Amino acid sequence: MMQRRDFLRLLGAGGGAVFASGLAGRAMADDGSNKMAGAYDDFYFVQMSDTHWGFKGPANPDAANTLKHAVAAVNALKTQPDFIVFTGDLTHTTDDAQERRRRLAEFRDIVSGLKVKNVRFMPGEHDASLDNGAAYKEMFGETHYAFDHKGVHFIALDNVSDPGARIGEAQLEWLKADLSRQKKDAPIVVLTHRPLFDLAPQWDWATRDGAQAIELLMPYANVTVFYGHIHQEHHHRTEHIAHHSAKSLIFPLPAPGSQAKRAPLPWDPAAPNKGLGFREVGAEVDASRYRITERPVSAG
Amino acid sequence: MKTLWRVVLGVGLSGICLGAALGVGNDAGGEQVIRVTAQRFTFTPNEIVVKKGRPVVLEFSSLDFVHGFNIPSLKLRADLPPGKITRVRFTPDRAGEHPFVCDNFCGEGHEDMHGRIVVKE
Numbered sequence: 001m002m003q004r005r006d007f008l009r010l011l012g013a014g015g016g017a018v019f020a021s022g023l024a025g026r027a028m029a030d031d032g033s034n035k036m037a038g039a040y041d042d043f044y045f046v047q048m049s050d051t052h053w054g055f056k057g058p059a060n061p062d063a064a065n066t067l068k069h070a071v072a073a074v075n076a077l078k079t080q081p082d083f084i085v086f087t088g089d090l091t092h093t094t095d096d097a098q099e100r101r102r103r104l105a106e107f108r109d110i111v112s113g114l115k116v117k118n119v120r121f122m123p124g125e126h127d128a129s130l131d132n133g134a135a136y137k138e139m140f141g142e143t144h145y146a147f148d149h150k151g152v153h154f155i156a157l158d159n160v161s162d163p164g165a166r167i168g169e170a171q172l173e174w175l176k177a178d179l180s181r182q183k184k185d186a187p188i189v190v191l192t193h194r195p196l197f198d199l200a201p202q203w204d205w206a207t208r209d210g211a212q213a214i215e216l217l218m219p220y221a222n223v224t225v226f227y228g229h230i231h232q233e234h235h236h237r238t239e240h241i242a243h244h245s246a247k248s249l250i251f252p253l254p255a256p257g258s259q260a261k262r263a264p265l266p267w268d269p270a271a272p273n274k275g276l277g278f279r280e281v282g283a284e285v286d287a288s289r290y291r292i293t294e295r296p297v298s299a300g
Numbered sequence: 301m302k303t304l305w306r307v308v309l310g311v312g313l314s315g316i317c318l319g320a321a322l323g324v325g326n327d328a329g330g331e332q333v334i335r336v337t338a339q340r341f342t343f344t345p346n347e348i349v350v351k352k353g354r355p356v357v358l359e360f361s362s363l364d365f366v367h368g369f370n371i372p373s374l375k376l377r378a379d380l381p382p383g384k385i386t387r388v389r390f391t392p393d394r395a396g397e398h399p400f401v402c403d404n405f406c407g408e409g410h411e412d413m414h415g416r417i418v419v420k421e
Contacts, residue, residue: 093408129405163405164368164379201372202399204411260399262411 043082043150044282046074046116047191049228050248052126053110054103055092059251059264062272067110070249070278075115081280082149084116087228087246088124088160088193090136100127100135108139120147124193124228125160133161144171146178152283153182157192159207165194166208176216187283190217190225195245197238200256205230214238226281230256231264247277331355338367338380338402341409349418352395358388368404371417379404392419 051067060066074084091103104127111119121140128136133143143158155178159167167175182188190196196210207213217223223241231248234256251264252275268274332354337344338361350356360369362380369388370377380386402413 093405093410095407125405125410130407160405163366165403165405198372201370201403202401202414204370204401204403204405206403208403260416261414 042283044079044280045149046077046081046084047087047226047246047279047281048074048084048249049087049246049278050089050124050231050250051086051107052089052092052248052250053107054094054099055250057264059267061267063250066249066273066276067107068113069273070276071111071113074278075113077280080116082116083118083120084114085120085156085191085226086111086122087191087226088122089126089228089248090121090124091127092250093126093130095130097131097135100131101138104135104139120154120156120191122156122191122193123158123160125163125165128158128161129163132163133158136161144174150283152187152189154189154191155179157190157196157213159192159194159196159210164208165204165206167210167213172209172212172216175213179216179220182220184219185221188217188220188223190223192225192227194229195227195234195236195243196225197236197243199230199234199236200262202257203262205256205262214241217241226279232275244279246279247275249276249278252276331357333357333359335359335361338362338365338369338413340364340367340406341402341413343369343400343402343413343415346415347418348415349420350392352392352419352421355389355391360386360388362386365406366404367402367406367413369400370403371398371400373398377403392417395419395421 048070051070052063053067055063057063074081090107091100094100094103123133123136123140123143127133128143136143143161144156146153146155148154155175157167157175158171159165162168194207194210195205196207196213198210199205218239218241221240225241225243226246227243228246228248230245231251231253232245232255233247234245236243251267253262253264265275332350334348334350334356336348336358348358358369360378360380362382364382366382367380368377369380374390376388376390378386378388396419398417398419400415400417402410406413
């Protein structure tokens with residue numbers, strides 16, 4: 001059972017979906033009106049994930065437009081977020097290094113249309129695993145980093161540049177050093193692509209050394225992880241640490257381990273963009289001012 | 301709880317043994333030796349039927365990439381570098397099915413590279 005103080009608002013593409021979940025130590029909630037102004041005295045950010053620019057296939061016959069529509073939807077938010085983060089799989093993978101760079105450049109050009117210019121990027125395995133992040137770094141810089149925003153410490157972890165889904169010793173050492181500068185009750189948000197815990201390793205939905213990262217984070221009281229990779233909402237806790245996966249912006253995938261093959265859910269012509277979306281995450285100190293509303297997903 | 305899987309100890313190690321060596325496996329000492337080819341984006345065969353109680357040796361040949369072989373339900377995994385035979389040994393002691401997957405991202409069809417081991421009585 002999630003606690004009231006731990007709730008967040010997670011909004012689907014087109015403004016149709018709301019789910020409440022936890023950002024430990026911070027909280028906010030939907031007021032039911034879909035009006036964000038006033039609800040975010042502190043701030044909110046938008047998480048977009050798994051855009052897979054370059055994908056072609058029946059799972060999304062509108063793939064050439066979905067990202068553009070998502071950019072327009074974010075731009076249409078009444079109150080713009082403080083920043084936007086893309087949690088990986090910006091592009092769909094290709095063996096062709098030149099084509100990979102072309103897709104990354106096209107992605108960058110499209111998202112440059114976002115009104116908000118404070119945009120953070122992270123790679124997914126489709127962007128980075130075949131060249132250890134080389135093309136990604138050329139265009140977007142480092143694959144792991146940290147920053148602070150209005151009292152919240154954000155840590156972006158790279159668990160995809162190694163095709164074996166390892167964070168790796170060097171990055172874990174960096175994480176340890178970064179955390180050592182934080183108070184034990186500091187609000188910390190971890191952004192990453194793959195789940196840090198073993199969600200469905202039989203589908204490769206895991207990070208091979210993710211347990212080591214969680215162990216390093218465990219002494220900190222207020223840690224929340226936002227990730228992508230699995231193309232659907234999923235909410236999990238490893239003790240006090242909440243983990244929230246985001247919907248994708250290309251095609252949804254089945255529930256973890258629910259069938260033999262992790263094939264995309266079929267496109268529904270009657271409900272385009274069903275199961276796709278982005279997320280608003282609000283950080284608000286005083287949760288008591290808000291009430292919680294959950295809504296079903298609807299097409300954008 | 302009864303230990304479900306006894307592991308053949310190839311080099312005197314306790315616990316799970318993932319043996320990697322050059323060579324071609326044979327059916328020796330009652331082992332079930334199964335040759336598996338890993339190539340983007342399939343395992344061949346991708347359904348492996350073994351008998352309960354008989355030691356199994358999976359002999360992997362990867363043709364094009366350091367694929368991964370992971371059976372989470374058995375806590376068995378190995379990297380499969382090209383140019384060598386990678387052996388994975390275990391002894392099934394319970395009938396059932398165990399999915400396996402390539403867990404080293406190998407390209408656009410990576411998500412299709414999976415299979416299952418079926419243990420029969």
